[in-house]
Amino acid sequence: MSRVIPISSVQGPKAGAVADIADRPRLSALPPLSVYVHVPWCVRKCPYCDFNSHEQPAVLPEARYLDALQADLEQALPDIWGRQVHTVFIGGGTPSLLSAQGIERLLAMLRSHLNLWPDAEITLEANPGTAEAERFMAYAASGVNRISLGIQSFDDSKLLALGRVHDARQARAAIEMAQRAVGRVNLDLMFALPQQTLAQCEQDAREALSFGTEHLSMYHLTFEPNTVFAKYPPAVPDDELAFDMQETIVTLAQGAGFERYEVSAFAKPGARSRHNVNYWEFGDYLGLGPGSHGKLSFHDRIERQARQRNPENWMRSALARDATHIAEKRQLKTAELPFEFMLNALRLEKGVAATLYTERCGLPIASMNKALLLATQKGLLVEDPLRLQATELGWRFLNELQALFL
Numbered sequence: 001m002s003r004v005i006p007i008s009s010v011q012g013p014k015a016g017a018v019a020d021i022a023d024r025p026r027l028s029a030l031p032p033l034s035v036y037v038h039v040p041w042c043v044r045k046c047p048y049c050d051f052n053s054h055e056q057p058a059v060l061p062e063a064r065y066l067d068a069l070q071a072d073l074e075q076a077l078p079d080i081w082g083r084q085v086h087t088v089f090i091g092g093g094t095p096s097l098l099s100a101q102g103i104e105r106l107l108a109m110l111r112s113h114l115n116l117w118p119d120a121e122i123t124l125e126a127n128p129g130t131a132e133a134e135r136f137m138a139y140a141a142s143g144v145n146r147i148s149l150g151i152q153s154f155d156d157s158k159l160l161a162l163g164r165v166h167d168a169r170q171a172r173a174a175i176e177m178a179q180r181a182v183g184r185v186n187l188d189l190m191f192a193l194p195q196q197t198l199a200q201c202e203q204d205a206r207e208a209l210s211f212g213t214e215h216l217s218m219y220h221l222t223f224e225p226n227t228v229f230a231k232y233p234p235a236v237p238d239d240e241l242a243f244d245m246q247e248t249i250v251t252l253a254q255g256a257g258f259e260r261y262e263v264s265a266f267a268k269p270g271a272r273s274r275h276n277v278n279y280w281e282f283g284d285y286l287g288l289g290p291g292s293h294g295k296l297s298f299h300d301r302i303e304r305q306a307r308q309r310n311p312e313n314w315m316r317s318a319l320a321r322d323a324t325h326i327a328e329k330r331q332l333k334t335a336e337l338p339f340e341f342m343l344n345a346l347r348l349e350k351g352v353a354a355t356l357y358t359e360r361c362g363l364p365i366a367s368m369n370k371a372l373l374l375a376t377q378k379g380l381l382v383e384d385p386l387r388l389q390a391t392e393l394g395w396r397f398l399n400e401l402q403a404l405f406l
Helices: 062-080 100-113 136-142 156-161 168-181 198-210 239-255 274-280 311-320 334-345 355-361 365-377 392-396 398-403
Strands: 033-039 084-092 115-126 146-152 184-191 215-220 259-262 265-267 284-288 293-298 301-307 326-331
Touching: 033 062, 033 100, 033 274, 062 100, 062 284, 062 311, 084 100, 084 274, 100 115, 100 136, 115 274, 136 168, 146 168, 156 168, 168 184, 184 198, 184 239, 198 215, 198 239, 215 239, 239 259, 259 274, 274 284, 274 334, 284 301, 334 355, 334 365, 334 398, 355 365, 392 398
Parallel strands: 033 084, 033 284, 084 115, 115 146, 146 184, 184 215
Antiparallel strands: 215 265, 259 265, 284 293, 293 301, 301 326
C-alpha cells in the first residue's frame, strides 16, 4: 500500500503577499515517489522510435555512464531527501545492453543513496536478443523483479518492417528465459503494423497470451515527428481496421483473465504496473540519465525537470557537478495543472477518485468545474461527483476529452 509523507504546516504569507500566492498549489502531503533511470543506447535505432535512443558505440562507455549516473543522483538528493521510493524503472534505449555487473552496480547505487522500499517494484526493459536474454538470471540476482520485453510481433516479416534486431524465435526464447528469472513479466506488442491484416494481429495477440505472463502492453503504431516512419510512412491499416484490431485484442485479453486497466495496458489481478500507475495517478518521479524527465512536488509547487538528451553531453555535465546536466527545471503554472492531471488520470479505465486532484495538485476540484461540466455535457466524462472517469465514448476520443482541460 502506498504511503504519503505528511508535510509540516508552514506559516501563512506575509501581509500583502496573499494575492500573489492565493492560487498556488498547497499540498498537505507528498505523493508516492518513483525513480526512472534512462539507458540511452540501442543496437540500432528503430524507424518508428521517437525516444531518446542512440546507436551504441563500438565500446559501450558503461563505467563512465554509471559514474555520471551516480553524480546525477547525488545532485538530485536535496530535492527528495527522506522520501521513500516504491518503484524503479530502468528504461531506454535498451537497458539490457548493460552487463550484469553494471546493473548490479546501478541498483546498489540506488539502494545506498535512496530510501528504497524492501518490496519495491524494480522493472528492467529488455530486448529479446539472445545475448541479452542470457543475462536475465544475473539481473534478477541483483534485485530486478520485473522484466518488460519489447517483443512487438511474432511475425518475422513484421519485425523486419519495424527494423527490429530480433526474430520471432528469439522472442519466444527470451520470454521463457525471463519467466525463469523473475515472477513478473510484461510483453510489449504493437498493432496496426505495415501491411498487417486482422488475422495477423489476432495471431500475435493469441501467441502473446499463450505464455501466461501477468501483464501485456499493446500499442497502436503511430508515426511520431522526427522519425524515419514520419518521413517515409509505410502503408498501414486504416482507422477502421485498426479499431477492429484493438477490439479483437481487448476481447482476447479479457477472455484470458486480463483486465484492461489503462488505454494500452492489460493485467492479471494484482499485476498492474505499480510504476506506471504512479505516473497515471500524477505521482512523483525522479528522472535520471540522458533525456530523462521528472516531476517533483513540494509543499507549494510542482516542478518538471529534464536532463540533457545527448549522452556524451549529459555524462560530461553530470560529472562536472555544476547542475548543467539539467536542461530544464520549471515550476508548473496553476493554470497548467488541470490538463497535466487529467492527461494522465483519464488514461485509467476506471479513472481516479475526485479527491485525488486536490491531493496531487493542491487545488480545489472547483478550479476545473467549467471543463468538467463541458466534458459531462458532451458525454465524454462519467457524471459522478466522486470520480473522474471517461465514458466509453470519452475513452474512444481521449485526445478530445483531455484537450477540454487545456
